[in-house]
Amino acid sequence: MWSGSHSAKRKYFDFEDIQHVKGMTPYQSSKFATDLISCALNETLNERQIYSFNTAPGYVLSAISYLMLHAFFWNFVIPVFVLVRFSKQKTKH
Numbered sequence: 001m002w003s004g005s006h007s008a009k010r011k012y013f014d015f016e017d018i019q020h021v022k023g024m025t026p027y028q029s030s031k032f033a034t035d036l037i038s039c040a041l042n043e044t045l046n047e048r049q050i051y052s053f054n055t056a057p058g059y060v061l062s063a064i065s066y067l068m069l070h071a072f073f074w075n076f077v078i079p080v081f082v083l084v085r086f087s088k089q090k091t092k093h
Contacts (some may be wrong), residue, residue, distance in 0.1 A: 001055040002038050005031040 008031035012023065020029040034054060041052035 002034045004034055004038075004054040004056045007061045008032040008035050008056075035051065 004026070007028045009028060010032060012025040012027070012028035013024065013032040013036075014020070017023060018033075020026040023029060038052040038054040041050075045052070
């Protein structure tokens with residue numbers, strides 16, 4: 001499994017400058033390189049039931065992101081719902 005990024009784009013990668021010495025976006029370039037490596041591994045190894053995966057952690061619900069969402073939900077969203085509920089009750093009467 002490779003750690004990718006949603007910012008990995010072909011426009012940031014240059015085969016003439018593999019180490020991205022001349023560019024201004026080394027992170028995006030390196031993440032696109034991992035995309036290429038993963039694809040190349042799949043092309044050569046899939047027939048032997050060996051697979052390479054590339055994922056962007058920002059798109060994956062991991063234990064840590066679940067805890068962050070959980071905290072956000074209970075600390076921000078629920079109080080907003082409560083306030084809206086009370087404001088609706090006041091306007092009804």
